Each structure stands twice: as structure tokens, then as C-alpha cells.
Amino acid sequence: MIHVSVQVPLSSFDLDVTMDLDGPVTAIFGPSGVGKTTLLETLAGIRQPSEGEIRFGDDVMFSSSASVFVPPERRRVGFVPQEALLFPHLNVLRNIRYGAHGDDPKITVDSVVDALEIGHLLKRATGRLSGGERQRVALARALLTRPRLLLLDEPLAALDIELKERILPYLRRVRELYDIPAVVVSHDVFDVLTLCDEVILVDQGRIRAKGSPEEVLTQPGPGGAFFRGPFENVFDARVAEQSPEEGLTRVMTEAGLELFAPHREVPVGERALVGILAEDILLARTAPEGLSARNLVPGTIRAIEEREGVAMVCVDAGDPIYVRLTHRAVAQLELEHGQPVHLIIKTHSIHWIA
Amino acid sequence: MTIDLAWLVRFTVQIAAAGVLITLPFGVALGFWLARTRRRSRSIVETLATLPLVLPPTVVGLVLLELFGRNRPIGRFLYESFGVSIAFTWRAVVIASAVVAFPLLVRTVRAAFEAVDPRLEAIARTLGRPPLYVFFTITLPLSARGILAGVILGFSRALGEFGATIMVAGNIPGETQTLSLAIFQLVQLGRDPEAYRLAVVTVLIAFTAIFASERLTRTRV
Numbered sequence: 001m002i003h004v005s006v007q008v009p010l011s012s013f014d015l016d017v018t019m020d021l022d023g024p025v026t027a028i029f030g031p032s033g034v035g036k037t038t039l040l041e042t043l044a045g046i047r048q049p050s051e052g053e054i055r056f057g058d059d060v061m062f063s064s065s066a067s068v069f070v071p072p073e074r075r076r077v078g079f080v081p082q083e084a085l086l087f088p089h090l091n092v093l094r095n096i097r098y099g100a101h102g103d104d105p106k107i108t109v110d111s112v113v114d115a116l117e118i119g120h121l122l123k124r125a126t127g128r129l130s131g132g133e134r135q136r137v138a139l140a141r142a143l144l145t146r147p148r149l150l151l152l153d154e155p156l157a158a159l160d161i162e163l164k165e166r167i168l169p170y171l172r173r174v175r176e177l178y179d180i181p182a183v184v185v186s187h188d189v190f191d192v193l194t195l196c197d198e199v200i201l202v203d204q205g206r207i208r209a210k211g212s213p214e215e216v217l218t219q220p221g222p223g224g225a226f227f228r229g230p231f232e233n234v235f236d237a238r239v240a241e242q243s244p245e246e247g248l249t250r251v252m253t254e255a256g257l258e259l260f261a262p263h264r265e266v267p268v269g270e271r272a273l274v275g276i277l278a279e280d281i282l283l284a285r286t287a288p289e290g291l292s293a294r295n296l297v298p299g300t301i302r303a304i305e306e307r308e309g310v311a312m313v314c315v316d317a318g319d320p321i322y323v324r325l326t327h328r329a330v331a332q333l334e335l336e337h338g339q340p341v342h343l344i345i346k347t348h349s350i351h352w353i354a
Numbered sequence: 355m356t357i358d359l360a361w362l363v364r365f366t367v368q369i370a371a372a373g374v375l376i377t378l379p380f381g382v383a384l385g386f387w388l389a390r391t392r393r394r395s396r397s398i399v400e401t402l403a404t405l406p407l408v409l410p411p412t413v414v415g416l417v418l419l420e421l422f423g424r425n426r427p428i429g430r431f432l433y434e435s436f437g438v439s440i441a442f443t444w445r446a447v448v449i450a451s452a453v454v455a456f457p458l459l460v461r462t463v464r465a466a467f468e469a470v471d472p473r474l475e476a477i478a479r480t481l482g483r484p485p486l487y488v489f490f491t492i493t494l495p496l497s498a499r500g501i502l503a504g505v506i507l508g509f510s511r512a513l514g515e516f517g518a519t520i521m522v523a524g525n526i527p528g529e530t531q532t533l534s535l536a537i538f539q540l541v542q543l544g545r546d547p548e549a550y551r552l553a554v555v556t557v558l559i560a561f562t563a564i565f566a567s568e569r570l571t572r573t574r575v
Contacts, residue, residue: 072479099481
């Protein structure tokens, strides 16, 4: 068990948290810029809190009252930062071996390289890796130090990583193979639900909720409102085309998702923040014809989560789109992970936020 | 006075190289400290380290003479304990070279260290490696080009050193006379053609060094 009670002054607010992580895999969940990364850095020993105590089991890592500060090299934590931060002057093999030490028959270079499928990359320079490959190499490098705790900073959020390269399946494999407790910083509901045993919701430097993913994410408040109550998909897009005579404004996200929204007098190229409620979206297995709805969006099912008869289906259509269905609909349509589907969205189900 | 060109070139290059090599460990240590510290004293230290660059070399020479003259604290100690004279020997030339090369070395080295992402060092420590190991395996390799450029820059400055050297080491042919000192003496003696010959040699050496330094800093890793 990991006990943390720390205060860290930050520029706009103070991080002030007290928590026990029971794990084995804990998610620190919350919007960006609320101190989640800072929290990981204090656990890793890269940043020193102004006050408080950090214990890994019975070992005190930091204590302001006892003047204890165990430096990062003696904490045995495997830190995987958001940008991977591979050593640019070393190739992949020398990167992952940098901190390798000790003899653990389970965690060997071969085993880690196999599990993360990086065998073909070992001789490569780090500059010639894709975003997903960089993350896997960073994870391998951390694992080979035989850490007592893994710290993963937004491993699932890096923008330059394509869907097929996502690290989530590898994280699950690592969890099964090596059984190392982990703290994962994330703001993606599905990742948290599928990978973590407990969730700690952080906002503005404070802990807002702690519990099982189901408890925390279904509570009202910043993390909840997911299975109950309205859930809104929000898209940060730009106006691509105006046709006032048809009453339509075409908007497009950076990822290429295209939507026809009700006409609004906004110049082409301007930012458009639009929202669609998860329950306002229809889902079809084959492309329907002769529809009145202006938006027929093809996509692939990325995840299905069900609670109390309600299912949230995450469809990858360039951007992730969450669709709320009944349990019965999921069963009858025989929906499953990886299946191609079509989303039907009425123009007037899309509303302008800004 | 006869000019032994080969001896002069060898002596000058050796002196400049020795001067830079002596300052290298100090320059690297101070450059790293300046690049990473957040202390207020940073600006004061930085200013002090830059001083030899902007002070008249004669002032630098005067200070060195105050320290290393045979009747001065350090000079007397070295002479009485080890029988080593500094002032007006080749050793004084090396010290003068070191002092004037130091600011250029420190500034270049500091910039090279600042270009290394400190988060890489932090990550290396979480991987179980202590600070000194991290410095030699991460920081130093990533800033090697910049450090080498600083060495060459300091070396070039030491090559042309004149004012401080003549103050603390004099201008003794065959003993403390470098290329620049020889040129000065030849001009005073009215032997201009010989002075020009040495000037051309000096330009060639300096050009080669600076050109190499430019190439090192421009080429990407």
C-alpha cells in the first residue's frame, strides 16, 4: 500500500492531497492542469513536496517531520513520462538497458522485449520511432529496473499516436505478466474502466473522490454523469463550409471528423465547439439509406462498457464518440470490439457550445 | 634575435592547449552549476567568471603578478616549498592562457548544458542511477559538441593572448615568447616583413580552430 499526504506549492494553486493507494492499479483521473503529473513526480522523487509524508509499504520515502527524502535513484519506481523522454544519444536497446539491474527471472530483457513487441526496434535510433513505439520503449526501460511501483503519465493520451498503436493492450499484458502495482494518470474514462482497480479523482490540486471506477465515474460531479444523466460528446472543430440557404454549417475536427450542424453565422476557418449528447446518437451495423439525418458517420467500436442495463459504446470515428444504448440494444445488434458501425446524428442534435 | 618559427608555433600551441586543459574541469563544473542552479548567487558568479573577458589584459596580468610574483603569497609559497618559480617562466604563460580562456569556455559550456533537457536527467535517476553516473552517461554525451566548441574557442583566445602574458611572464625569447609576443618585438625592432610572416601563421592557426568550432556547433547530432 502506498500512503501519500503531501503539499506542493504550484504557480496557480497548491497541490494538497492525502490518500492511500490500495491498487494494484490506481488511476489518477481528472482534467488536465490540475496537478496530476506533479503528484507522480513527487512519488518518483523528482519533485520534493514542501510538507507531508510518502510511504511505500513500511518504507518512508519522504517525511518533512523526520527530514527524510529518499532520492529517486533509491526509490525503485518505474516512471514512464508522457513524452517518453528516451535518451536521444542511445539506441533502443541501450535505452532499455540503461537502468537494468538485479536478477529477476521473470523480468528479463527478452521477456519485456517480447511482451511489448519491440524486438525489431532494438538497434534503431530513438528519433526513428513512432509515438506508440516510443511509449513502449519507455515502458520497457522502466520495467527493466524491476520497479516496486510503475508510474504512467497519460500513457493513453499522446496525440501523435494512432489508434492501432495504442499502448492499452500492452499495459494489460504487463499487468498480467509482471504484477507490478501501478499509478496511471489519465483522463480517458474507458482506459480507466478497463485498466484500473481504483480511481482517484483530482481537481484543482484536491482529491474529489476515491473508489472503484464504477463508483467514482458514475457519481454526479466531474467524473460521474457517465452512465447516468446526460453525457455530452464535445468536439473542438473549425467551420469548413457555410450554406445558409440549406440551413447548415459544416464543421470539421482536426482528426477529420465532419459534421453538419445547424446554420450559424461564423466565418469559415473559425473555431467551432459543438456538443452531441450520447443518447441523441443512433447506431447502425450497416449503412442505412434514405435518411433524413444529415450526418452518417462511419466508425469502429473501440470499447463497450455496461452498467445496470446501460451501455456506453465508444466509437472511433477519427475522434472518439460515446453512444448511450440499452443493454438490450447491444445484445440484439451483437455489438463487439473492433466492429465497423455507422452513427446517425440529426443536424439538430448537434448544438453549438461556442 | 633570431626567429625559430617551428619552435615558436609549437610553444604557442602547447601553451594554449595546456592553458585550456587546466581550465577544462573547472569550466565544466562551473558551467554545469550555472546551467542548473536557481540560486541568486548565480549572476554574481557568472559576472566574476566573465570578468577576464572584458578587463584589459594588462589588468589581468597585474592581478596574476600580485598572486604569483616571487614575493607575493602564492608565488613565495610555491618557491619556498617546491622551488618552483611562476612569474617570468613558461608556467606563467600557461596560467595567463588559462585565465583568459576560462570565460569563453564557461559561457559555451553553460549554453551546451542548458540545451540538455533536465527531465532526461531526472528520468535517468528514477532508473536507479546516481547523479554522477547520470552526468557522465547522459548530460556529458549530450553536450559533448558544445563543450568541444568551448574548448576550441578558449584555445583560440589563448593563442592570441598578449597583454596578461607580457605582464606576468615578460617577453623572453626561447622561454616565454609566444607568436603574438614575437610579432610585437619584431615590429619594435623594425623587422616588419618577419612580423608579417608570423602574423600569417597566427591567422592560419586561429582560422583552423574557429572553423572547426563552427562546424562542430552547426552540424546537428
